[in-house]
Structures are given as structure tokens and as C-alpha cells.
Amino acid sequence: MGKSIVYGLGIAGNFYLAVLYESRGLLAVCGAAVLLPFFFLCVLSYARQRLEYEILSSEAELTYAKTDHVESYLTGIRVENHSGITLPRVWAKIRLKHVATGKTRLVKVQGKVPAEGMAEFMTKIREPEFGLWQAECMGLRCYEWMNFLYLQKKQQIQKQIMIFPAVYDTTIKVGIRTRLFWSDGQHYHPQISGDDPSETLKLREYQKGDRLNRIHWKLSAKNEAMIVAELSMPMNCNVVCFLDVSLSALSSRKSRTYWEVLHTISQELLLQECAHYLVWQQKEEPQLQRKAIRRQEDLFDFWNQISLCGIEKGACPQDYAKDYPGETYASFLVWNQELELFCNGKQEAKIMPNQVRSQMLELELLL
Helix, strand or coil, X not given: CHHHHHHHHHHHHHHHHHHHCCCHHHHHHHHHHHHHHHHHHHHHHHHHCCEEEEEEECCCCCCCCCCCCCCEEEEEEEEEEXXXXXXXXXXXXXXXXXXXXXXXXXXXXXXEECCCCEEEEEEEEECCCCEEEEEEEEEEEEECCCCCCEEEEEEEEEXXXXXXXXXXXXXXXCCHHHHCXXXXXXXXXXXXXXXXXXXXXXXXXXXXXXXXXXXXXXXXXXXXXXEEEEEEEECCCCEEEEEECCHHHCCHHHHHHHHHHHHHHHHHHHHCCCCEEEEEEECCCCCCEEEEEXXXXXXXXXXXXXXXXXXXXXXXXXXXXXXXXXXXXXEEEEEECCCEEEECCEEEEECCHHHHHHHHHHCCCEC
């Protein structure tokens, strides 16, 4: 608005001088100054119709900076300009709303978009809550070359963004006993053979010492060579992590630490190909809830569910045995709201919120 007023006063002053001195040159300049913004707006209208844009966000994994103090998350827009006109300034406002808590954040981004090109404008959100966010952009402002008039491109776009906690380096190891622990399940190990006749791992040629009942007689007769079928090993979640916490009782800082440690442990188990259960007590639910984590998509589902539903204290091995009778596992972790980590009943660490990175790196834990 200030630039428009100054520009208008400049035209008025120029017009006054043109009349005062009866100068046709000044009148021509005055007329050009009046018409120039409208010409710019006409050109801008053409370019605006050939703009496309979308909301951008950081990758789903490792969205937080790996520091013990300040975390930020990147979000913004990508603008594609299909016209031959360079846009000196494009401005947008993005509204983010946390699906579970309803808290909102407003961010603004701006920048220059080249002709027949693309530009990305990103900004940081400092310390956002973990969970699912709904990002919404109502439109773009396209400013003309004098940067005080603009045209708006109204096109509502939305995107769901999942913000995960930070992941730190850790020395947690999954032992052979846990890896090869036999447990019945609907999933099978992709490399290790077992004794489940319902699933075949691979077919190979007969070797000395193979059991006769493992020979695939039909394929052997067809190939005129002895073919042996290696059976698969059932693979269930051999590690169970109990989340014994009431989120309402945690401060913001402790809550952040709690989820960062849990996410670090879960990510490390995935890296070591160790499927595991995350178990918690959901509000107003008599039975313990659990989520099997076998791949990254399972963690996405877990955080989505946690962000929509509450969590209370009460998750423990004793109640788990009652709610899921017959379930076996090799090792279990209990991660409570006092930030104490227990492995198979033995306390391994008490995490301090200002020392998460160093403590996770020093933690020597063998499952």
C-alpha cells in the first residue's frame, strides 16, 4: 500500500509540473506512468493462467535436524511457469493444522519464478508437534514488476504431512537368539530356511545329507535330477516394546524426548531387519493395542494412529499375556514416562532431555 501511495503521489506531482509548465513531455510521461501498471497487469494475467503449483514438504523420514536443542521442518511450494514471462515475485501463505490437536501454523513463502521454468520456495517450521498435519494453500499472489500491484491465482490445494520425531545414532544390537527365535506367524524370513511345510523358501539341487522327505518328486522326475525344496521359517515380531506412558502427564520437552527415543529404537530395529510390536494402552479401550512394525509404512500408520487417539499408562508384559494369550517373543522393552528404559526387566538407561543424542550413542543394548 505504501508503494502505491508513493507512486500515485509521484504521478500527481508530475501532472502538476506538466500543467504548471505546459510541458507535453511531462504529460506524456504522466500518461505512461498511469498506463504502465495496467499494461503490467495484462501481461501478468496471461502468465498467471499458465502457473501450476503444489505444496512441498521434507521427506517423511528424518524430518528433524539432529540436534538436542532446536528442530525445524521444511515446507513450502513448487511453482511451475509455463509462460515465457519471468515473474519477479510470487507470494503464498500456507496454513497447517494438526489433525489431532487442532493447532495451526501459518507460514509465508515468496520468490522469483523464471520464464518456462520452475522454482521452489521453502521455509522452516520450528519445533512442530509430531503427527499428521493438514497443509492448505488457498492461492498465489503474482506481483508485477514494480512490486506494488498483484493478481491472485485462486486454486485451493491440500496435502497431508506426517512429521516424525528425530532419529539419532545408537549402538542397539539385535542378537542371534532374537533373530532366530522361532515363533508362529503369517510372515516368513526371506533368506533363512525353516521347517514350515506350508511355504517353500527356494528350490535347489540335491546335496548329500538332505532329507528324503524334502525331495520334490514331481519336479525331480520332470528335470531328471533330484530337486530339494527348502522350507521357510515363520517369522513373527520377536521384540515387543511396551509404551507405559500417559502423554497428558508429560511436559512438552519430555514428550519430545519420549517419542525421539522410541522412533530411534524402532528405526534401528528396522535397519537390522527385526520386526517388532509397539504396544500401548489406548484411552477408553480395555485391551492393549499393538502395531506390528515390519517396514517404514508401518511406522507411518503407527504415528497416524497415535496422533488421532490418546495413550495412557498401563502397557506391561503381564497384561499383554492376558490380552494376547499364546504370543511368544524373544525380548521385550519397557519405555515409561519417567524416561526409563528397561530391557527384559533390567533398567538400561534413564534418558535426560538435554542429552538424548549422547545417551543414545552410549547406550549398549543387546536384544
